[in-house]
Amino acid sequence: MTGIRSLGAVSRRAFATLVAAFAVAVVTLSPGEAFAVDEANRVVSFKVTIGTGGDNLRSASQAVALFRYMREDGQQFVTSVNLNNGTEWPNYSTKTVTHTAPGGIYQGLLLDFSIQFTSGQSNPFETGDNWNMNSVILTVRLGDGSDVILVSQAGSPLHRFKSDANTRWATSL
Numbered sequence: 001m002t003g004i005r006s007l008g009a010v011s012r013r014a015f016a017t018l019v020a021a022f023a024v025a026v027v028t029l030s031p032g033e034a035f036a037v038d039e040a041n042r043v044v045s046f047k048v049t050i051g052t053g054g055d056n057l058r059s060a061s062q063a064v065a066l067f068r069y070m071r072e073d074g075q076q077f078v079t080s081v082n083l084n085n086g087t088e089w090p091n092y093s094t095k096t097v098t099h100t101a102p103g104g105i106y107q108g109l110l111l112d113f114s115i116q117f118t119s120g121q122s123n124p125f126e127t128g129d130n131w132n133m134n135s136v137i138l139t140v141r142l143g144d145g146s147d148v149i150l151v152s153q154a155g156s157p158l159h160r161f162k163s164d165a166n167t168r169w170a171t172s173l
């Protein structure tokens, strides 16, 4: 069964306790055994839904989503996905991309989420591309089958990416 859970203060506190216990477990268990402990809070996939405003994401431009997280040993990693793969996202369109998470990512250890824009040219005569992002929703699917909305922001635009400036948007998780 799939349900929606909000990330409240109680669950954060509970998770902090869990992580503290987990840190002890890492010392006494081999990494392979430790990974299985928090299956219910393991991030299985990231789902990103982005609304484009009145300035499109042009063909040949790239929008990449990056998810920074901490592993149980305290090291930081980033997993990323190219959202549009060089295809156009037209004005006032909404696109959803799902990214399967690598192993070892847990809900309480996510650090931040960002979108990196790179302007492209599909022919030598095109000028640099700009892109208005009007909304972004980030949902994670957890190991217990539930979906958790971590980010839901909107504006007009929420962020304007330019070919030569403001090419990164980020929010903490």
Ligand SMILES: [Ca+2]
Binding pocket: 055, 056, 057, 058, 129, 130, 131
């Ligand atoms: Ca554009």
